[in-house]
Structures are given as structure tokens and as C-alpha cells.
Amino acid sequence: MSEQLKRIVYTAAVFISLLLAWEYATTNGYLKPYRFPAPSQIAKGFVELSVVGFPRGLTIWVHVQTTVERIAQGYIAAILLAIPLGFLIGRVPILEKLTNPLIVFGRSIATLSLLPLVIVWFGTGELTKVILIAYGCFWTMISNVIAGVKYVDKGLINAARVFGVKGAALYWTVILPAALPRIFAGARMALGVGFMVIVGAEMIGTIEGLGALIMEARTFYRSEVTIVGMLIIGVIGFLISSGLARMEKVLVPWDTGLEDVRR
Amino acid sequence: MTNFETNAQSAYIEFRNVGKRFGSQDNGFIVLEDINIGIKRNEFVSIVGRSGCGKTTLLNIAAGLVAASSGETVIAGKKVDGPGQGQGVVFQQHALFPWLTAAGNIEFGCRSSNLSKAEKKQLVHQLLELIGLAHAANSYPRELSGGMQQRVAIARALAMDPEILVMDEPFGALDELTRIELQDELLRIWEVKKKTVLFVTHSINEALVLSDRIIVLAPHPLGVHMDIEVTLPRPRDRTTPQFNALYKQIWEGLSS
Amino acid sequence: MSSRISLSDILWGLTGTLAVVLIWEFAARSGVINAAIFPSPTLAIESAFEKLDRVDVIQHIGWSLYRVLVGFLLGALAGIIIGIAAGWYKFASFLFLPLIELFRPIPPLAWIPLAIIWFGLGEPSKFFIIFLGAFFPVVTAAYRGVISVDPVLLRAAQTFGLKGVGLLMKVAIPGAAPDLATGIRIAWGLSFGVLVAAELIAADKGLGYMIMHARQLGNVDVIVVGILLIGALNLITDGIIVWMIRKWIGRWHGE
Ligand SMILES: Nc1ncnc2c1ncn2[C@@H]1O[C@H](COP(=O)(O)OP(=O)(O)OP(=O)(O)O)[C@@H](O)[C@H]1O
Ligand SMILES: [Mg+2]
Numbered sequence: 001m002s003e004q005l006k007r008i009v010y011t012a013a014v015f016i017s018l019l020l021a022w023e024y025a026t027t028n029g030y031l032k033p034y035r036f037p038a039p040s041q042i043a044k045g046f047v048e049l050s051v052v053g054f055p056r057g058l059t060i061w062v063h064v065q066t067t068v069e070r071i072a073q074g075y076i077a078a079i080l081l082a083i084p085l086g087f088l089i090g091r092v093p094i095l096e097k098l099t100n101p102l103i104v105f106g107r108s109i110a111t112l113s114l115l116p117l118v119i120v121w122f123g124t125g126e127l128t129k130v131i132l133i134a135y136g137c138f139w140t141m142i143s144n145v146i147a148g149v150k151y152v153d154k155g156l157i158n159a160a161r162v163f164g165v166k167g168a169a170l171y172w173t174v175i176l177p178a179a180l181p182r183i184f185a186g187a188r189m190a191l192g193v194g195f196m197v198i199v200g201a202e203m204i205g206t207i208e209g210l211g212a213l214i215m216e217a218r219t220f221y222r223s224e225v226t227i228v229g230m231l232i233i234g235v236i237g238f239l240i241s242s243g244l245a246r247m248e249k250v251l252v253p254w255d256t257g258l259e260d261v262r263r
Numbered sequence: 264m265t266n267f268e269t270n271a272q273s274a275y276i277e278f279r280n281v282g283k284r285f286g287s288q289d290n291g292f293i294v295l296e297d298i299n300i301g302i303k304r305n306e307f308v309s310i311v312g313r314s315g316c317g318k319t320t321l322l323n324i325a326a327g328l329v330a331a332s333s334g335e336t337v338i339a340g341k342k343v344d345g346p347g348q349g350q351g352v353v354f355q356q357h358a359l360f361p362w363l364t365a366a367g368n369i370e371f372g373c374r375s376s377n378l379s380k381a382e383k384k385q386l387v388h389q390l391l392e393l394i395g396l397a398h399a400a401n402s403y404p405r406e407l408s409g410g411m412q413q414r415v416a417i418a419r420a421l422a423m424d425p426e427i428l429v430m431d432e433p434f435g436a437l438d439e440l441t442r443i444e445l446q447d448e449l450l451r452i453w454e455v456k457k458k459t460v461l462f463v464t465h466s467i468n469e470a471l472v473l474s475d476r477i478i479v480l481a482p483h484p485l486g487v488h489m490d491i492e493v494t495l496p497r498p499r500d501r502t503t504p505q506f507n508a509l510y511k512q513i514w515e516g517l518s519s
Numbered sequence: 520m521s522s523r524i525s526l527s528d529i530l531w532g533l534t535g536t537l538a539v540v541l542i543w544e545f546a547a548r549s550g551v552i553n554a555a556i557f558p559s560p561t562l563a564i565e566s567a568f569e570k571l572d573r574v575d576v577i578q579h580i581g582w583s584l585y586r587v588l589v590g591f592l593l594g595a596l597a598g599i600i601i602g603i604a605a606g607w608y609k610f611a612s613f614l615f616l617p618l619i620e621l622f623r624p625i626p627p628l629a630w631i632p633l634a635i636i637w638f639g640l641g642e643p644s645k646f647f648i649i650f651l652g653a654f655f656p657v658v659t660a661a662y663r664g665v666i667s668v669d670p671v672l673l674r675a676a677q678t679f680g681l682k683g684v685g686l687l688m689k690v691a692i693p694g695a696a697p698d699l700a701t702g703i704r705i706a707w708g709l710s711f712g713v714l715v716a717a718e719l720i721a722a723d724k725g726l727g728y729m730i731m732h733a734r735q736l737g738n739v740d741v742i743v744v745g746i747l748l749i750g751a752l753n754l755i756t757d758g759i760i761v762w763m764i765r766k767w768i769g770r771w772h773g774e
Contacts, residue, residue: 011613102539215720346678375680
């Protein structure tokens with residue numbers, strides 16, 4: 001307990017002293033305010049963003065909503081596609097062998113390198129971004145689903161067989177639960193990929209969304225707005241992945257999570 | 264330091280009111296309480312007891328790897344405050360370094376001895392021969408069977424040439440034949456090199472074949488339940504009535 | 520899991536790949552899909568060969584590899600040092616963990632504007648972004664690796680008189696190696712993705728720039744070839760990294 005308290009105190013101390021040093025250095029001219037806007041400046045930027053918006057009218061909440069909607073669409077589409085396909089490929093060795101190089105290559109293609117091509121096909125609208133997110137998430141997700149399904153402990157499957165479990169029941173009683181931790185790991189990784197892709201995709205050809213916001217703000221020398229945008233991106237990413245972790249705890253209670261075991 | 268207060272025939276290793284609790288003061292789990300054992304130099308002492316009664320914990324305390332919650336452990340008049348006071352340890356789970364080969368692990372054992380490089384090599388080779396694994400010198404732990412891993416772990420502890428050998432079920436994973444061979448070998452080393460051995464086993468037979476003394480730990484109430492001297496001459500014949508009488512005595516002590 | 524890929528696996532894989540390529544080729548040639556916006560692989564390669572100057576392409580590849588290597592090496596090095604320090608020394612964990620936790624959720628690409636503000640449009644800003652892409656996976660893996668070394672191994676080493684820095688070097692770091700290796704591989708993939716994005720957004724050379732430029736000129740075939748090239752480069756370099764990792768720890772750690 002006291003260890004925990006100590007940690008919190010130290011953490012707070014580290015942060016507060018950093019912020020104070022930063023504020024001091026900027027207001028006293030040691031750091032250029034344009035490059036390192038002071039924390040107070042950033043706070044003002046946040047207020048402006050949530051009331052007036054940047055560009056005017058597009059408040060931070062609009063940007064957040066746009067970005068989250070794009071991610072949600074692409075991410076969910078990828079997951080809905082990857083899970084059944086992954087199960088199929090993971091359980092049918094021939095399919096796995098046929099598709100393996102394709103999956104490896106599909107995953108190797110840097111998602112954002114598809115951006116120019118997808119723009120040619122679908123223009124710079126919403127669909128382009130959703131497709132890119134879906135593409136990135138899909139490969140991450142499907143490789144994890146396949147791995148999870150494929151490497152289910154043979155011993156567990158045999159143990160279930162001994163008790164007369166077979167066919168579809170085998171999936172529900174053994175394969176799905178055994179693959180679930182890996183599937184969740186994939187879901188978490190895919191989310192990271194989705195976030196990365198959206199930020200990159202929004203930097204080109206749009207003014208709505210958090211990626212666009214931070215890029216636009218730079219063009220207008222509003223670095224404090226850029227930083228607010230970055231922090232918000234971080235917070236959203238953190239919130240969603242915490243949500244996933246909580247869901248995992250409920251759905252996969254026997255897998256205490258590496259974090260818990262290893263500490 | 265109290266080393267001059269102790270009298271001449273006092274113990275070489277001494278547990279004085281040793282207690283161990285895991286967890287916090289008020290909400291903890293008491294594993295050992297008021298353990299008092301004295302072990303003479305060159306004595307071969309076995310500890311038996313039900314699973315979970317605290318044998319490994321006691322050995323870890325003797326090895327200086329775990330601090331006792333109360334009491335103290337003294338080796339040669341010096342309070343134990345860490346490993347490296349002459350205790351070589353064979354762990355219950357072999358604890359080999361997965362990134363070192365069998366030979367590398369054994370060599371790790373003599374890393375702080377002042378042998379020359381060639382002498383170390385020689386020693387490693389001898390030990391590999393001893394455990395019958397000369398052919399597996401360059402295999403990594405994951406390429407060895409459980410019994411082979413355990414043998415390497417024993418060789419690693421021997422490589423250190425420690426005054427005291429602390430062994431936690433070292434022969435548990437071995438086949439009967441290898442076990443008997445290594446038991447003989449351990450006795451030979453113990454006699455020739457004059458070591459003090461603290462040995463945990465689940466086999467009453469093994470304890471009787473090897474030890475000068477057998478200590479039975481009991482979980483309820485915690486602590487030393489029995490302390491039996493075994494004076495039978497070595498090599499011991501497992502079929503004598505005296506052997507069987509002792510076996511029965513310990514059996515009853517364990518199951519009471 | 521066997522490390523050797525059997526011949527039949529390769530044949531099956533080739534069959535699958537070939538099937539997809541053939542379907543694509545056929546669809547584009549027969550006009551099921553518009554070849555102007557999605558050219559068949561042979562057509563794309565053929566016409567891209569005409570449009571692209573070979574020396575240019577090699578220079579683009581060279582620039583991309585150079586950037587990703589510099590950024591990756593710096594990021595991985597910093598990640599290894601800080602991650603191991605944070606896993607081993609309490610004061611370092613107090614200092615670094617909160618900062619790492621704070622910045623980790625921010626994707627490296629979100630740093631692009633700030634990187635431009637801080638370092639301008641030249642190479643340092645790209646190194647910085649790639650540095651971030653490599654740093655976070657490695658620092659996390661190094662930290663995890665060190666704190667999850669089996670305590671029994673640490674104890675075993677202690678009985679042979681190891682302590683302090685010796686214990687860190689001889690036991691904690693080798694013990695962390697498998698985790699670290701995984702982290703390094705992830706970091707390489709991420710660095711690569713980050714690189715392409717950075718070149719799309721702000722560069723005048725490199726493969727990312729090459730395909731973005733091709734879009735402005737309307738050369739879909741060049742885009743397709745560029746994408747395949749980037750994928751192949753990623754795949755090959757990843758293969759090299761896997762090979763090096765296997766040399767390093769494969770024998771004792773297994774696959
Ligand atoms: N680090 C720990 N934290 C909490 N409890 C522990 C810890 N280590 C051991 N224990 C508990 O202490 C008790 C004794 O453990 P110990 O390993 O000493 O038993 P043992 O006699 O060696 O058993 P076995 O014969 O099965 O090896 C057990 O009940 C165990 O659950
Ligand atoms: Mg034990």
C-alpha cells in the first residue's frame with residue numbers, strides 16, 4: 001500500500017516539476033513560446049478550442065466525434081470480417097497454407113502507403129479513411145485470430161474429446177475460450193493501428209478530425225492547439241484501450257493478463 | 264556478533280527461533296514459527312514434511328535468499344544476511360539459465376572461484392562426466408529432459424564447491440536407477456569433501472539411506488515435529504529391521 | 520512449432536498467391552474492373568517500368584531505408600536503455616514510467632506537426648517521428664522483460680555470488696532478451712509504417728513521396744508498384760530481423 005502511495009507521490013512530483021520548469025522557461029524567454037507553448041498557453045488553447053473551435057466553428061468535440069466515428073466504422077468492420085475468416089483459416093490447415101503468404105504480405109504493406117491509391121478510387125471523402133482503417137486493423141486482427149485458433153493446446157482439445165465433446169461444441173467449449181486471450185490481444189493491437197492510421201489519413205485532404213486539427217494548427221503557427229489536439233488523441237486512445245482491457249477482464253477472467261502475472 | 268559466546272560443540276548452522284510469514288503483519292500467512300535447529304559441521308540432515316509445510320521456505324532462509332520474519336540463522340558464527348556465505352543451492356525447479364548451455368550453466372557455478380580458465384574447463388568436464396551428460400555439454404536447458412536438467416543443476420551447485428549444500432528435492436525428477444547412482448555419488452562427495460548437507464526430500468527411503476539426521480516438519484502446529492538421529496552404518500541396507508523400524512517411526516510422524 | 524518451412528507449405532503458399540494474382544490479372548484484362556484505376560499486375564509493372572527512372576527508384580529506396588535505419592536505431596537504443604533502467608532501478612521507474620505512460624497513447628504520427636515545428640521540414644523531423652515509432656514498443660518490451668525475469672533465476676545467480684550490475688548484465692538482461700526481441704520486431708514494423716506516412720505528408724524524396732507524387736500525376740500504375748515495393752521491402756527487412764533474432768536467442772529460447 002505505502003509502495004503505491006509513494007509511486008503516486010513521485011509521479012505527481014515528476015509531472016508538477018516538469019510543468020513548472022516548462023512554464024518558467026517559456027515565460028522567461030529560455031524557450032520559444034511558438035516551439036514550446038507554456039502549459040498556461042495550452043490550457044487557454046483548450047478553452048478556445050472547446051468554445052470557439054479551430055477552425056472557427058469546429059470545436060474540439062466535433063473533431064473528436066468525427067475521428068471516433070471514422071475509427072469505429074473501420075475498426076468494427078475489420079473485426080467483424082476478421083473473426084469468422086480467421087476461425088475458418090485457423091481451423092482448416094489447407095486454407096491456412098494457401099493464404100499464409102498473402103496474409104503476411106497484406107500485413108507488410110504499410111497501410112498508409114495505400115492512401116494515394118484509395119484516394120484515386122474513392123476520392124478524399126469519408127470512405128477513404130474508413131477503408132484505410134479497416135485495412136490496417138484487418139490484417140493485425142486476422143493474424144492474431146488465426147494464431148489463437150491454430151495454436152490451441154492439443155491437450156485441451158483431446159481432454160474435451162475424451163469427455164465426448166465434438167463438432168461445433170468443441171468450438172464453444174474449448175477453441176473459442178482458448179483463443180480468446182489472443183483475439184483480445186489482436187483487438188488491442190488493431191486499435192493502436194487504427195489510431196495511427198486515422199491520424200495519418202486525416203492529415204491529408206480534410207479539415208475535420210483530430211489529425212486534421214493538429215496539422216492545420218501548425219500551418220497557422222498555433223502550436224498550443226496542436227498540443228491540445230495531441231493530448232486529446234492520447235486521452236481517447238487511452239480511454240478506448242482501457243475499455244477494451246475491462247471488457248477482456250469480464251470475458252476472459254481466467255487470463256489474468258500478463259501485466260498482473262508478471263509484476 | 265556472538266560467535267565467541269557459542270561453545271565448542273555448538274552448531275555450524277543454527278536456526279534460532281526462525282519464523283516466516285508471508286503478507287502483512289496483521290493479515291499474513293504464517294508458514295514457519297519458532298524453528299530451532301542446530302546442524303553440526305559435516306552433518307547430513309534431511310528434512311521431510313507434507314507438501315506446503317514450508318521446507319523450501321526454510322531452505323531459502325538458510326541460503327540467505329529469503330529474509331526470515333523473526334529469529335535469525337547463523338552459519339559458522341556469522342549471521343546469515345544474504346547468499347554467498349558458502350551455501351550452494353540446488354533448487355526445486357532446476358533454475359538453470361535458459362540462455363546458457365549445460366556446460367555454460369555448470370561453468371557459471373565456478374565463476375567466482377579462483378581457478379584458471381583451463382582448470383574451470385577441466386572441472387566442468389569432470390562434472391559433466393559425473394552426471395553422465397558429457398554428450399549434452401552444448402545443449403541448452405530446453406533441449407534436455409527434466410531429469411537431465413536437474414542433474415545439470417546439481418553439477419552447477421557442485422562446481423561452486425560450497426561448504427554447505429542446500430538441496431531442495433534434487434532427485435525428485437529422476438528415474439530410480441539414476442537416483443540411486445546420484446545418491447551414492449552425493450554420499451561419496453559428502454564423505455570425501457567434508458560438506459554439510461541440508462536436504463529436502465519427499466522420500467522417507469531416500470532420507471534414511473542418506474542422512475545422519477532426519478527432521479520432520481509439521482504444518483499444524485508449525486515447526487519441528489520430530490528430530491531423529493540415524494546411526495545405521497553406511498552403505499545402508501534397506502532390508503534390515505532397524506531400517507524398517509525407523510521408516511515406520513517417520514511414517515507415523517508424518518501422518519499424525 | 521517447427522522452424523523449418525516444408526516444401527509443400529511453400530508450394531501451397533505459391534498456389535494461393537498465384538491464384539489471387541491470376542484472378543486480379545484476369546479481372547483487369549477482361550474489363551470486370553477498370554484497368555485505368557486498378558491495373559493488372561503485369562500491366563502495372565510494365566508501364567511503371569517505362570515511367571520510372573531506375574536510378575530514381577533506387578535513390579528513393581535508399582532515402583527511405585536510411586531514414587528508417589537512423590530513426591529505428593536511435594529509438595531502439597534509447598528504448599533498451601530506458602526500459603531496462605526502469606525495470607531494474609526503482610528511481611528510474613518512478614521517473615520514466617509516468618512519462619512513458621503519458622506519451623505512449625499518442626501515436627507517433629500525431630507528432631508530425633510538432634516535429635515540423637521543432638525540427639523543420641528536413642531529415643531530423645523524420646528521424647524524430649521514426650524514433651518515436653521504434654522507442655515505445657522497445658521501451659515497453661525491455662521494461663516488461665526485465666521485471667518478468669523468473670525470480671528463481673535471480674536467486675540462483677545470487678547463490679553464486681552475483682549482485683548489482685553483474686546480476687543485471689548476466690541474468691536480468693539475458694532473461695529479458697525474448698521479450699526485447701519481440702519488441703524490436705514490432706518496433707521495426709511500426710518504424711516502417713511511420714516512415715511511409717511521414718514521407719507522404721512532408722518529403723521530397725523517399726518511397727512515400729514517390730507514390731504521393733505519382734498520385735498527383737495520375738500514374739496509378741506507379742502507385743501500385745510503389746505500394747508493392749514498400750511491402751516487399753518491409754517483408755525482406757523483417758525477415759532479416761527475424762533471422763538475426765533467431766541467431767541471437769533462437770537456440771535457447773526456441774521459436
Ligand atoms: N512468496 C510467497 N508468498 C506467499 N506465500 C508463499 C510464498 N512462498 C511460499 N508460500 C506459502 O508458504 C507455504 C510453504 O511453501 P514452501 O514452498 O516452503 O512449501 P514446501 O514445504 O517446500 O512444499 P513442497 O513440498 O510442495 O515443495 C505454502 O503454503 C505456500 O503457499
Ligand atoms: Mg518445496
